[in-house]
Amino acid sequence: METPRHVPQLPLALRSPPDQRLETFVGAPDGAIALLDACASGGANDWVFVSGPTGAGKTHLLLGACARAMAAQRRPAYLSLTSAAGRLRDALQAFEGMDLVTLDDLDAIAGHRDDEVALFDFHNRARSQGANVVYTATARPDALSLVLPDLRSRLGQCIGVPLAPLDDDGRRDVLRQRAQRRGLGVDDAALDWLMRRVGRDLGSLTQLFDQLDRAALAAQRRLTVPFLRETLGREPDARPDS
Incomplete structure (x- = not known):
């Protein structure tokens, strides 16, 4: 059996850039920062789906949420799905028991059935365990090229935060x-x-x-x-x- 390859993720306390905090984000929709703060700190059970074009600040929000969770003595994790495409089930195993999981660039696994099934299973487990999850993608779930209808349905139940490029x-x-x-x-x-x-x-x-x-x-x-x-x-x- 092949040993799973290492999947890069955020070394939590040390590598979240100081510029990428929730409070330093410019141009968020009304209520978005408060929502992410509550999810990160454990003040809400909401799950969030952030959508927007490249350069709109999606990764900034995820890293900022991780930093906020650390400050609240919670266990966060960040994963770029681009890094884990093709082996997502193995990658997500490391996140069992985390309080906040932030998954960046859902576009990278859209259309890959095995990865979508792995994400669907993880989504259900994390929900039952009371974790918070924040996703990002370039478009809303109903506009992504997902092949698993059940995954699209689950993601569609998240609170949507649409981002626009800054002027x-x-x-x-x-x-x-x-x-x-x-x-x-x-x-x-x-x-x-x-x-x-x-x-x-x-x-x-x-x-x-x-x-x-x-x-x-x-x-x-x-x-x-x-x-x-x-x-x-x-x-x-x-x-x-x-």
């Missing part, structure tokens, strides 16, 4: 708050420069911003347009919005 003001707020939490000075002109010339995808922006943060700290500089041009080596060509 430019929201992206600026995310970057500005990151700078403030780090004690880093940033000019509005620098944020505009990044968004015009590097792109508006929030995941790419925050990743690059973290690199610039380290460079600015080492140089004891503010994030200004001249510093960006100097650090990036050249001024990138403007990219169209996606």
